Amino acid sequence: MASILTNLFDGVAYGMLLFVLACGLAVTLGLMNFVNLAHGAFAMAGGYICAVLVNQSGWPFFAALPLAFVGSAVIGIALERTLYRHLYSRSHLDQVLFSIGLVFMSVAAVDYIMGSSRVFIKLPAALEGQIDLFGVGIGRYRLMIVVICGLLTLALQLILAKTRFGSRLRAAVDDPRAAIGLGINVPQVFAFTFAFGCGLAGLGGALSAEILGLDPYFPLKFMIYFLIVVTVGGSSSITGPFFASLLLGIADVAGKYYVPKLGPFVIYTVMIVILLWRPNGLFGRTAAR
């Protein structure tokens, strides 16, 4: 019983991590209709910013996390203004080619600057080990991930649904021309949203270094996971990717624990079954553009 709960918890933590990493992609893909395969590169940037700050400049881990967010967001906005915005109106193939090119450039650049070996972030002692909760082993680091990611999800949902910016964004997405006509600065809204998505990826990258490992090939290795989350969740809201991440995280962990021989395939099986059942994802809009 105890190990079922531990597994469930591990699955939730893993799913939450996937969500923070991938929800920026859900935003750019679903809301802005831009296929950004370079999303993982921003996550990697965040991871490396955090690693350099903590390991080389001696910053405390919790101070470096927001910086990972800000740093990735700044890189995101710089690239959005200089490169991405020229591709918004281009075909998806152009966007794919452009962003995959960016991935390879980021891989080579990080390999050149930081070296190809894995980087670890020195954690404060308070985050190491497990706590025992009624006989259930709960990893402290994973608990922190669940807390941070849970709060983030809540905040995101509130921003999108309740704030003025949220309604502007939804308006800009639904009908950019009408939104411009109503005086909404659509390019600005998109730039800000894009940067925010990159920032989230950066934060996810920093958080995932401990669990997924951080090396220059990060954007390539995890691209497939991000895409699975977005396809399964449907890319029109953030609740979709959120539940998809949780489902995939739990299925992946449970699959690896109970049927280790099939373990790695469980996540793909789940994806195929869900997509057969709902081709637009769990919460996808049936009439996608």
Add this chain to the structure above:
Amino acid sequence: MFNRRKVLLWGAASAALCGFCANVPARADDVVKIGLILPMTGGQASTGKQIDNAIKLYMQQNGDTVAGKKIEVILKDDAAVPDNTKRLAQELIVNDKVNFIAGFGVTPAALAAAKLATEAKIPEVVMAAGTSIITERSPYIVRTSFTLAQSSTIIGDWAVKNGIKKVATLTSDYAPGNDALTFFKQHFTAGGGEIVEEVKVPLANPDFAPFLQRMKDAKPDAMFVFVPAGQGGNFMKQFAERGLDKIGMKVIGPGDVMDDDLLNNMGDAALGAVTAHLYSAAHPSQMNKDFVAAYKKAFGNRPGFMAVSGYDGIHLIYEALKKTGGDTNGDKLIEAMKGMKWESPRGPISIDPETRDIVQNIYIRKVEKVDGELYNVEFATFEAVKDSGKTKK
């Protein structure tokens, strides 16, 4: 164009010369070329960098002329993709007319070049790849690295003798991982040990959590682990996170996991892990101390077992050339390499004349803190271990 003309001129000149002295071979060039094929980019890049560094260091220390010949190393990057390896090896042999091909970061790369070495009759010096079959694929293959059987059988023997009865295994699901598992199992169960749980982890595995939980629930005395070098750190961290170190579970395995290259970044989670391997940067010989110091000075970090394999590989090439008096005939070079013995930074090693594979001491080491840094400290030695994984006995 200019080069081709120059070559033609030289050819004509040497042909003319040959009229006078029949003993001199037709292409009397004074350069020995080594085609070095390594993964310098991609996931295996650290292997390539270490070997390349070590070869540069050796040539700095020993000069670049042997038996009157100038040694020229041509480095090519195959990114550990066997198709690239094959193409590069072909180019090196046909266009650059190399006298040796060397390097080979992974087993498929070494195998891809094997046929070419046989056809061209030139030695292929394997400096990294570790599956047993490699040297059986061509009579021109010599290896200076190691085989997985060497370290995995030894750690199996050691574990049984040292009170470890029940072991759970966690190995990455690819050729070297399966090799490590098979050889360990053979020796461990033959000695009376029991495998209580066997888990194969996918190679591209993002999270060890569920596998580790399974290990924890199996309650073994120790865990046998083989994951690709880069994942070792993540593994050890998650091992400690789950508190497995606190309940007294030991980590054992072949030493690849605790590569010197990465060990220091793993953090204290790695402390106490017992592995069997060919080399530790903490090997207490004077020669190794000098080697480590020189390597650190030149490249800023400590050498791992890949570096020492490269260092010995180039040494073997130098010594073979000395023995043949600079003759670059492939058969003569291979003959010269067979049975060669020397003292390496890792300890005494030799080339098995039967299999052309390396014979070396395997050390049992434990991760300890020395001067604030993590090292594999050797505490037991199994001498002159041959590869037991050959299919032809």
